[in-house]
Amino acid sequence: MKTNLKQLSKQELFHFMEQSGQKKFRTNQIISWLYIKLAASFDEMTDLSKDFRRELNKSAFISNLILLKRLESKDGTQKFLFELEDGQTIESVLIPNSKGEGRFTLCISSQVGCAVGCEFCMTARLGLKRNLKAYEIVDQVIAVKRLIAQQSSGLTPAPLIPSGNEVPDEPQKKAGEKPEITNIVFMGMGEPFNNFNEVSQALLKLTDLMGYSRRKITVSTSGIVPGIRKLGEIKPLVNLAVSLNATTDEVRNRIMPINRKYPLKELIRACREFPIPPRNRITFEYVMLEGMNDTDNDARRLVKLLSGINSKVNLIPHNPLDLAGDLHPPSESRVLAFQNILKKAGITTIIRKSMGGDISAACGQLKAAYKAE
Numbered sequence: 001m002k003t004n005l006k007q008l009s010k011q012e013l014f015h016f017m018e019q020s021g022q023k024k025f026r027t028n029q030i031i032s033w034l035y036i037k038l039a040a041s042f043d044e045m046t047d048l049s050k051d052f053r054r055e056l057n058k059s060a061f062i063s064n065l066i067l068l069k070r071l072e073s074k075d076g077t078q079k080f081l082f083e084l085e086d087g088q089t090i091e092s093v094l095i096p097n098s099k100g101e102g103r104f105t106l107c108i109s110s111q112v113g114c115a116v117g118c119e120f121c122m123t124a125r126l127g128l129k130r131n132l133k134a135y136e137i138v139d140q141v142i143a144v145k146r147l148i149a150q151q152s153s154g155l156t157p158a159p160l161i162p163s164g165n166e167v168p169d170e171p172q173k174k175a176g177e178k179p180e181i182t183n184i185v186f187m188g189m190g191e192p193f194n195n196f197n198e199v200s201q202a203l204l205k206l207t208d209l210m211g212y213s214r215r216k217i218t219v220s221t222s223g224i225v226p227g228i229r230k231l232g233e234i235k236p237l238v239n240l241a242v243s244l245n246a247t248t249d250e251v252r253n254r255i256m257p258i259n260r261k262y263p264l265k266e267l268i269r270a271c272r273e274f275p276i277p278p279r280n281r282i283t284f285e286y287v288m289l290e291g292m293n294d295t296d297n298d299a300r301r302l303v304k305l306l307s308g309i310n311s312k313v314n315l316i317p318h319n320p321l322d323l324a325g326d327l328h329p330p331s332e333s334r335v336l337a338f339q340n341i342l343k344k345a346g347i348t349t350i351i352r353k354s355m356g357g358d359i360s361a362a363c364g365q366l367k368a369a370y371k372a373e
């Protein structure tokens with residue numbers, strides 16, 4: 001059976017190449033082709049001899065995600081639906097940064113579906129299909145980097161896409177400008193800490209092999225306390241985001257069943273004990289649900305909960321899953337009033353507008369829409 005080179009850790013890759021009688025610098029060349037120059041096949045590795053490439057082809061292969069669908073929103077957000085080797089599908093979302101043209105944050109998935117079952121979340125409705133492998137997590141970054149590079153060079157027409165908001169044929173950016181993924185967030189499908197080993201291996205590849213700074217990577221959890229503690233122990237230490245979404249156990253139990261296992265007190269204690277590097281903060285995400293968690297009292301309780309933690313808060317007005325459902329975003333004035341209380345208490349609080357509303361950019365929605373077709 002052929003070996004997927006991207007499935008190997010750096011050490012394993014050196015070992016594999018050594019066994020095939022190759023020198024160290026050859027492995028370094030291959031690492032660079034895989035993770036920096038983003039080669040999708042051995043044919044692209046043009047500075048390796050044809051004989052060597054033929055040899056490699058006999059014993060190894062390079063995994064690639066298959067792009068099934070790509071949608072672009074009016075606000076520049078793009079969604080990618082990818083197929084995995086076993087036919088399962090995942091999605092990644094590319095969000096333009098507020099500062100800087102052509103700079104993006106990529107939101108990636110860590111599982112196919114999710115078992116946590118949060119009431120407000122589309123991914124929850126899929127249930128858990130399976131964990132992603134580390135290489136499938138990293139392949140999302142590689143695939144999107146390749147796709148946006150092709151689009152900006154104008155060399156290759158945008159692949160696929162039968163309907164909906166098609167990606168424009170013309171590259172939107174000026175010639176010479178290279179689009180760049182500056183930040184990576186684990187906020188797509190899945191609960192990263194329910195797949196800790198593969199996620200931590202992916203983090204190592206992103207930092208060690210692809211060259212991303214730990215400061216540019218954020219892992220978001222629904223509040224799996226042992227995962228928070230383990231993340232605090234691995235090097236390099238990446239950023240932590242916690243989806244808090246409620247200020248009392250009563251409400252949190254109702255919308256996030258994980259709270260029954262790890263209640264607020266325990267969760268906040270783990271956050272307090274997380275080794276936040278100097279000048280860094282924990283991000284607390286707070287999906288705002290009308291009449292559920294959006295009162296002034298909630299805001300005041302949130303201030304209390306976070307006191308003493310270097311934190312910032314992202315308020316995310318709920319992106320409704322279906323119009324007939326019980327959950328809705330509050331009015332804009334309610335969100336602003338809530339934000340004001342936090343700001344007055346000295347907590348940096350940003351309202352995250354739902355990006356890509358016209359292409360169902362809430363987590364899990366592209367996949368769900370695709371399935372429904």
Ligand code: SAH
Pocket residue numbers: 120121122186187188189190191192220221222242243245285286287316317318319320321362363
């Ligand atoms: N499982 C992890 C990471 C993925 S979810 C976690 O829960 O943190 C990423 C974020 O999307 C979470 O903060 C979650 O609260 C938010 N989210 C999920 N569904 C949403 C919706 N319909 N509208 C707005 N935000 C949503």
Ligand code: SF4
Pocket residue numbers: 114115116117118121122123124188189190191221222243363
């Ligand atoms: Fe899973 Fe996060 Fe969605 Fe909750 S919000 S169901 S943890 S993906």
